[in-house]
Amino acid sequence: MPSHNLKQGPVTLYAQLANILRDRIHTGVWRQDDPVPTLDELTEEFSLARVTVRQAIQLLVQEGLLSSHRGKRTYVTWKAPEMSDQPIFSSIGSIDDTPETYTVDRLEYDEFDQLPPRLLEEGLDAGPYVRIRKRDLYKGIPYACSETYVRLALYRQFPPGGETVSKITRLVRDATRPRQITGSELIRVSMPTEDESQQLQCLQTAPVARISRVLLDADKTVALFGNYTYREREFCLTRDITGLLRE
Amino acid sequence: MPSHNLKQGPVTLYAQLANILRDRIHTGVWRQDDPVPTLDELTEEFSLARVTVRQAIQLLVQEGLLSSHRGKRTYVTWKAPEMSDQPIFSSIGSIDDTPETYTVDRLEYDEFDQLPPRLLEEGLDAGPYVRIRKRDLYKGIPYACSETYVRLALYRQFPPGGETVSKITRLVRDATRPRQITGSELIRVSMPTEDESQQLQCLQTAPVARISRVLLDADKTVALFGNYTYREREFCLTRDITGLLRE
Structure with a gap:
């Protein structure tokens, strides 16, 4: 595991941490319905203040990647996209079949x-x-x-x-x-x-x-x-x- | 032109401004060898502090998109990529022809x-x-x-x-x-x-x-x-x- 040495810069510390955690979700290191490490564990892993870790988690909750319920553990809610020749990005793949959605x-x-x-x-x-x-x-x-x-x-x-x-x-x-x-x-x-x-x-x-x-x-x-x-x-x-x- | 109303957030103000200006370069609104607006003009357009505009410009200079020489105007140095079926990203296109570069x-x-x-x-x-x-x-x-x-x-x-x-x-x-x-x-x-x-x-x-x-x-x-x-x-x-x- 690479050592993380986050520094203040154009992106705030919590957004930098969110980038790293987002990546774990997108690359499948953390998978849908998995619990994520606790605030204490993440605080220790990244040597950051607890408030910074909490802000990063909140950002990912806002983005719909993580669940968060007071007093409960946080889970991954993001599902990896299905393999398809017609991803949502392409308005071409579906031009003959505009669905009601x-x-x-x-x-x-x-x-x-x-x-x-x-x-x-x-x-x-x-x-x-x-x-x-x-x-x-x-x-x-x-x-x-x-x-x-x-x-x-x-x-x-x-x-x-x-x-x-x-x-x-x-x-x-x-x-x-x-x-x-x-x-x-x-x-x-x-x-x-x-x-x-x-x-x-x-x-x-x-x-x-x-x-x-x-x-x-x-x-x-x-x-x-x-x-x-x-x-x-x-x-x-x-x-x-x-x-x-x-x- | 959309009105820009930049706010403090996970990304600093100067990085937000840099994002907008980077986009003007990448989309061809500002083209290679064009002079960019002066600090005064950008300060007025975005209603930001002069120091913030200067930081944004410096970020784009660091990224190699803009030139900057003390006392001279700032120019766009970024060149739009050539249309090609084999962009640099694809190590496939060039697998039979690994160049010395x-x-x-x-x-x-x-x-x-x-x-x-x-x-x-x-x-x-x-x-x-x-x-x-x-x-x-x-x-x-x-x-x-x-x-x-x-x-x-x-x-x-x-x-x-x-x-x-x-x-x-x-x-x-x-x-x-x-x-x-x-x-x-x-x-x-x-x-x-x-x-x-x-x-x-x-x-x-x-x-x-x-x-x-x-x-x-x-x-x-x-x-x-x-x-x-x-x-x-x-x-x-x-x-x-x-x-x-x-x-």
């Missing part, structure tokens, strides 16, 4: 003559575009917020109010069909801005995944450009690398 | 009768395994640290010292050839532990990507299981989603 809120619309500067620079700008800012929820809990630019000519082909119940990527795909649409994504890790941490109801100490997505029409014009921010716990991408191994 | 250090070896608890639960445990802990460097700068379990019978087929110059995934693949090897990865975002932030020379405020990788032999036994932690800036995955769109 999926809802959208806080839609905002703006119109732009051109696309903003973007990391994913593929394709030709073909404005005007509608920008839709929104929040996606699963069973009422926000898991992603996004801004999506849709070419106005395509947006006008959406069924009325379609974007309030369906994934925008799906609507764009359907509006361009049967033309040859292509798409790519760029995935990075980052920290939430204050606005995002409020929208996602996550803490600013919890990282996020950022996905940029571009869909190109047959003529290489940008049909959709979107920036999506996913909560740490809701982001989990699995991929088959067999092809890469056999190249 | 790739080095390994701090190797530690241990032997285990069985695999540890793991998120990626595919395959059959077939111990004993050698666990290799190491750090990967690109042009002398650490970009990932990892622990990799290799089935002992396969490890013994490595060329002597192979893992000090080559990717372990490559050596395992070559040791199992021409059998049918399959592989999968699970990718998550997280915060570095104190040990990882030291190894990667990154700050504990900067998030990391965590990759779990499993390679299975033809008989479904686990040939390799590895946990890899990548620095925020060195992780960038691109993927083609055209197939998903046309399903």
Whole structure:
């Protein structure tokens, strides 16, 4: 076990300790329904003040990783995500099958003559575009917020109010069909801005995944450009690398 | 522009501000060689003390995102990653072509009768395994640290010292050839532990990507299981989603 030598810095001591304990949960060292060590044990292990350890535990309780009931032991409540080719992060996997557990809120619309500067620079700008800012929820809990630019000519082909119940990527795909649409994504890790941490109801100490997505029409014009921010716990991408191994 | 209303919390004010500014750089709002706003302008925009803004800028200078020379303006030095199917994060893309810019250090070896608890639960445990802990460097700068379990019978087929110059995934693949090897990865975002932030020379405020990788032999036994932690800036995955769109 590495020796921990926590120091004051940009992140408070209790948040640093929470990071270490969160990691034990996410990597399966502490598993669902396991009791976690007592305050005394953690105080001793990390050579920290009892109040600091208590704050770290409270942070993980707030995040829904640990249970806490006065006078009872603390248990791990977080369950490792199921292996799946269609993790919650991907609105692609489920675009043909928008379940009732999926809802959208806080839609905002703006119109732009051109696309903003973007990391994913593929394709030709073909404005005007509608920008839709929104929040996606699963069973009422926000898991992603996004801004999506849709070419106005395509947006006008959406069924009325379609974007309030369906994934925008799906609507764009359907509006361009049967033309040859292509798409790519760029995935990075980052920290939430204050606005995002409020929208996602996550803490600013919890990282996020950022996905940029571009869909190109047959003529290489940008049909959709979107920036999506996913909560740490809701982001989990699995991929088959067999092809890469056999190249 | 969203209004920023930064509050004291688990993350210090200057680190919160650094998160917002880092995001402007990563999303291309501020681009390489652009001058950033002056301290006075940022102080006004965020309604923060001048010392707080200065600390945030210093943090980004330490991270190599901004330049800073006394008496001169501050410029963006970070360059957006090139679009590529083989980002630095993937030791797969380059396993057949280990360039001279790739080095390994701090190797530690241990032997285990069985695999540890793991998120990626595919395959059959077939111990004993050698666990290799190491750090990967690109042009002398650490970009990932990892622990990799290799089935002992396969490890013994490595060329002597192979893992000090080559990717372990490559050596395992070559040791199992021409059998049918399959592989999968699970990718998550997280915060570095104190040990990882030291190894990667990154700050504990900067998030990391965590990759779990499993390679299975033809008989479904686990040939390799590895946990890899990548620095925020060195992780960038691109993927083609055209197939998903046309399903």
